Amino acid sequence: MQTLLAPIQQFLHCETPDAWVQKAKQPENLNALLVDHMICELKAAQTAMLLIRRYAVDKETGKALMDWLQPYKDYVFRKQGNLQSLANANGLSKNIEIKQGSPYAQELVDKMVLLIKEELHHFYQVVEIIEQREIQFGFIDSSRYAKALLSHVSTFEPNTLIDKLICGAYIEARSCERFAKIAPFLDQQLNKFYLSLLRSEARHYQDYLTLAEQVANNGKSNKDISERITFFGQAEAQLILSEDEDFKFHSGVPKML
Known part of the structure; x- marks a missing residue:
């Protein structure tokens, strides 16, 4: 499992905070x-x-x-x-x-x-x-997570599509990381279920990134999207590490009442 998760952990800019795990379990x-x-x-x-x-x-x-x-x-x-x-x-x-x-x-x-x-x-x-x-x-209610990420998407093509694909990669990667985080604390049925999702979720984030690269490199010029990947990675980490009044699968640090 660690071999599967290593690229995910390198791609994400932060781990899920312990406070979220404590509430989730x-x-x-x-x-x-x-x-x-x-x-x-x-x-x-x-x-x-x-x-x-x-x-x-x-x-x-x-x-x-x-x-x-x-x-x-x-x-x-x-x-x-x-x-x-x-x-x-x-x-x-x-x-x-x-x-x-x-x-x-x-x-x-x-x-x-x-x-x-x-x-x-x-x-x-x-x-x-x-x-x-x-x-x-x-x-x-919808969580703030995806909406906040997508608020940074460019308004002109092909950058719009590239940004959407990068956002998709981070959402899938975070899902994979959180399945692995909470699985050890769940009952046998849910533990087995969440661990079974890891491989497909890991592939999904890679598929989104591959598509983003293909779109960027299509045509007469090649476009370096590494800065956009970093930008959205930082934005995603800020959402995960900041205090959040809501509790959802992709929410941030649970707000203390």
């Missing part, structure tokens, strides 16, 4: 953490799908792809559907017609489709656990 916070984890898996799939929709396919195909995610959104936000309907929904294929004129569309589809399928499989696994434990959930 308290039994009374576990249900909230599981529900937020479920939401995070759905949002990860939505984010990847939005990238495909924006940069790789035409408008009609993009709408069809977003509609394909609807059963998952309905389960979370409308309390519609069940495990069986979710199990039958994840049939996304890489055989998507690519929009002409986009030099990195195929690479984007290839990596993001695999990511979406894995995130939704993880989503289903979390739902299984939530239903087994009869955990009830209502409306869930």
Whole structure:
């Protein structure tokens, strides 16, 4: 596991603070953490799908792809559907017609489709656990984390896409690091589950970085994105190390009441 985590730890600019781990391992916070984890898996799939929709396919195909995610959104936000309907929904294929004129569309589809399928499989696994434990959930506010990171994204292309991909890499890397952090303190079922997620989450962050490099190096000139990677790494670390009133999977240091 340490070999798997070493690149993640080098990529991130800080470790998860002990204060977050201490709160996460308290039994009374576990249900909230599981529900937020479920939401995070759905949002990860939505984010990847939005990238495909924006940069790789035409408008009609993009709408069809977003509609394909609807059963998952309905389960979370409308309390519609069940495990069986979710199990039958994840049939996304890489055989998507690519929009002409986009030099990195195929690479984007290839990596993001695999990511979406894995995130939704993880989503289903979390739902299984939530239903087994009869955990009830209502409306869930978004955390500040992703929104704050994305607030720094450039407003002109291709820098916008590059920045979004870098943000995706940090979100996936932090998820992987936190799974490893809390797994030793959880019951046998959750320990095994979170450790099983490490390999795919580690690959996801690398896929996002690879895509960012491909976009930056496409065309007549090569663009060095190391400064942007460092910038977002520092911004991400500031969010993780700063005091946070909310408690979520990607929240900062729990605020003392």
